[in-house]
Amino acid sequence: MKMPSLKPLLIPLTAITAGSAFVSYKLFNFAFKRVDYVPETSKEKQKYADKYYEYVDWFHSVPSEDWYLNEDNPDQKMVATYIPAQTATKKTVIIAHGYKGNRETMANYAKMFRSMGYNVLTPDDRGHGESAGEYISFGWLDRLDYLQWIHRVIEHVGEDSQILLFGVSMGGATVEMLSGERLPDQVKAIIADCGYSSVEEELTYLLKKQYHLPEYPVEPMVSEINKRAAGFGLESASSVKQLAKNQRPILFIHGEKDTYVPANMAYENYHATHAPKQIWIVKNATHAESFWRDPEAYQERIGEFLNTYMK
Known part of the structure; x- marks a missing residue:
């Protein structure tokens, strides 16, 4: 019996494979390659624009210092802004920004924590802002940089430092991924706002x-x-796997109506965690909107958590 020719099948199969490869490369370049600008925010958060720029103005006017890692190596240089508290303190928050953002985009959180009596350190992640890096690592490689930032804070503030890790969106995932590393005793607690369960x-x-x-x-x-x-x-690059090793108290915050990082990922992260944990699902909030809907309630809820774990 004569077998049917495979030639008619090979052409569409080759075309499908080539098409998938083309789409994959396009998607990788769009999602993973650095951009040197901050994309426009989502429509639902544009109503907060005026208030946001007030925070940005504050960020650039408040007394601060530029800190560096690998300052003499342009290919590995990392940049951060350090804002000392108004009154000398041993408490410092390290703030991780979101996808295609930078340290300036976390100005509202920086101001909030400083009003709560904290020193503030806000880095630019790899592939963002003034830091080096051709690619965005979605928190996975950034967690290693944040380990260095933690030690830099301890060197500056002292061995009796109390450090809080805080992040939003990709920054939330960054501190979640960082949680599974061997953290210094000075790291007392973690707050992750709308972080994803894994990059995959x-x-x-x-x-x-x-x-x-x-x-x-x-x-x-x-x-x-x-x-x-x-x-x-x-x-x-899994928050879930890293959180399973976490030993620090952690507060998960997530918008109920988040369609960019769905709220079920917050529950995945929560259930993976064996350390002391709390979860706050903010009603009607979309992605990274929890602060903006009610800044006072947001600060109050964080304050309750910190009063328990960072007295």
């Missing part, structure tokens, strides 16, 4: 939600591209 799960979610693309073969291709470009596969 977040990308898969957005592929379906925003781009109407299947997980396979796009996500594995993007993961392989990132492994070659940045040195790690997306399956490695």
Whole structure:
């Protein structure tokens, strides 16, 4: 019996493979390559723009210092702003910013924590702001930089420092991923606002939600591209896996109506954590909107958590 020719099948199969590779490279370049500007905020948060720029003006006018890691190496230089508290204190918050943001975009949180009596350190992550880096690592490689920032704070403030780790969106995931490392005793607590459960799960979610693309073969291709470009596969970058090793008290905050990082990821992170933990789902809040909906309630809820773990 004569077997049917495979040639008619090979052409569309080759076309599909080539098309998937093209889409994957385009997606990787869009999502993972650095950009030297801050994209416009979402429509639902544009109503807060005037207030946001008031915070930015404060950020640039308040007494501060520029801090550096690897200052003499342009390819590895990291930059941060240190804002001392109005009254001398041993309490410092290290603030991790969101995706394609920078330290300036965390001005509102910086001002809030300073009003609560904290020194504030706000770094630019790899591939963001004034820090070096060709690619965005979504918190995974950034966690190693934050370990260095922690030691820098201890050197500056003293061995009796009390350090709080705080982050929003990608920054929330950054401090969650950092939580699984061997942290100095000076790190007392963590607050993660709308962090994702893993880079792999977040990308898969957005592929379906925003781009109407299947997980396979796009996500594995993007993961392989990132492994070659940045040195790690997306399956490695997991908040859930790191939180399972966490030993610090942690507060999870998440918007109920978050469609960018869905609230179920907050519950995944919460259930993965064995350390003392609290979760606050903010009603009607979208992605990274919890502070803006009611800044006083946000500060009050954080204050309650810190009164328990950072007296």
